[in-house]
Amino acid sequence: MQAAKQEGRNGHRDATLILMMYRHGLRVSEAISLRWDQLDLKQGTLHVNRMKRGTPATHPLRGPELRALRQLKREYSESPYLFQSERKGPMSDRTARAIIARSGELAGLPFPVHPHMLRHSTGYYLASNGQDTRAIQVYLGHRNIQHTVRYTELAPGRFKDFWND
Template structure:
């Protein structure tokens, strides 16, 4: 591939940043998938983007399946490359989109994993609030469960985004979309203790910054740091296995729906652009209610 290819990719990245307003995380995925395809075309001695044909797409799909990528991953890569070539057609860099006819494999139907309410109690019991980091970890867990926000959103919360009087947090979501989310008394109390004690002490170890959650050096807590904290809480609790941060988000949505919240409200709180993204939790809720019934009804 020649310099024109790199220029085309640069133009596409600018398009994603400016016109589509995608997050940096999403853009990095697009860039990685496209560059991976470029490596394949180099192996196939394809020198220009215009020379990529449907038969090459079929060969690339075969390569992905041979390397045993998950169907979800293959679907993402094909969708990414379809968007890339669609952009190239729009900009008249190529005349046709070779990915237009490529079929995207159906994703495996996998219901979101979540914690039962009893398991959430175990997690909260594992939080000790005597130490500075313990206060932070408890506030972090309470806020994640109380709001259902993503870990990436949580790491970006600044002090000015928290309104302790109204018990709300301003969340900066995907595509720079903002939403206000309320939180309850448990999260409020944990945040108050952390802000008044733990955060002030952690902040003294570094130059002042605006972020709500800090690491042990006083700097902003990263998404990776949050994942490490959650895994540590699992190890300290009586629960088995590992935790992934989205389990708290899934638990938030499942418990709301199981206790009577309407779908539109949950969609708004989660920051989903489409109701179909939220509807998956109706299946989870049905299973949740069934298991709760079987576990607690005297004649189940």
């Protein structure tokens, strides 16, 4: 996010895109189709419409997201879309992918970065913090629990409370 923020004239927009994709486990198509009417900045909620037959959900928005979104609203209020193009329409899939790949390069990551890595990072983060597998399933919009289990299989503390000797 810091690398995205430093690059180009849309740095805040690009950093907010990365923040929202990571915090909410969004796919590229879900992120670029986000509209202002899916947000309630006063209540701090985001209605996520999942693609690929995923289940929709309402997610809480935390302080960093709310601040970033309020600034984004001030800067790009002409469009119904959160992440708009230079032509005031929704950002393209290709542009979002390029922003994330370029941000990874600018951050000096030793491997190529693609947007779905943010979604996987969300799942692994939630699992490693001990969140319930079913809750992660609903949060990420997975219809099948098998898609969620991959995150909990590698959670380092998943056995720590099995015995209390």
